Amino acid sequence: MQDFTEERFRPVLADPGVGGDPLDGGAVRRVLLCSGKVSYDLLAAREAQGIDDVAVLRVEQLYPLPAGELVEALDRYPNASEVFWVQExxxxxGAxxxxxxxxxxxxxxxxxxxxxxxKASASPAVGSAKIHEAEQKDLVTRAFAQ
Structure with missing residues (x-):
């Protein structure tokens, strides 16, 4: 409730941390930028695997690009040379x-x-829940493994 009544719109949402603890910014080697539902999949996989060297930032505003907020967020991870845009x-x-x-x-x-x-496709969806789930699992795995 507090987010709706006392907060303001934030174009970039900071990484929530692992297990309630903030990430050590100096230990982060990769930053995953995303928007929407895929962020929940990424955070759940990171938590389940105990990964603490990958930050997940959620970009809530795509246009105009919130460049200042993105740079500020990325500056928290000085040793992260890899930045990935992750999308379903x-x-x-997509974006x-x-x-x-x-x-x-x-x-x-x-x-x-x-x-x-x-991979590039003429259709935004595969049309099969099982194939979608397999592709989503592969997407999340690649986000952390590349």
Whole structure:
């Protein structure tokens, strides 16, 4: 309730930490940027696997790109050279194309941007719940393993 009554809109949501404890910013080697439901999948997988060197930042505002807020959030992880945009959508859909064009110019020196997504497709969905679940599991695994 407090978020709705006393807070304000935040274009970038900070990493909530692992098990209630904040991440050690200096130990983080990779940052995953995402938007929407995939963030919950990423956070659940990180918690289940006890991963504490990957930060998950949720981008709530895609346009205009909240460059200042993103840079501020990324500055918390000085040793993270890998930044990934993670999306459930195929590579030719979703926000990846916008991020690929606009985000690299805003990244701090020494940080590279890549994507983790489903392969390009003519359709946004596979049409099978079982295939979707398998693809989603693979997507989350690749986000942490690349």
């Amino acid at each position: 959508e195929p590579a030719n859909m 990846w194309q916008f991020m690929a064009v606009n985000l690299p110019a805003e990244l701090p020196a020494g940080k590279t941007l890549s994507a983790v997504s489903r």
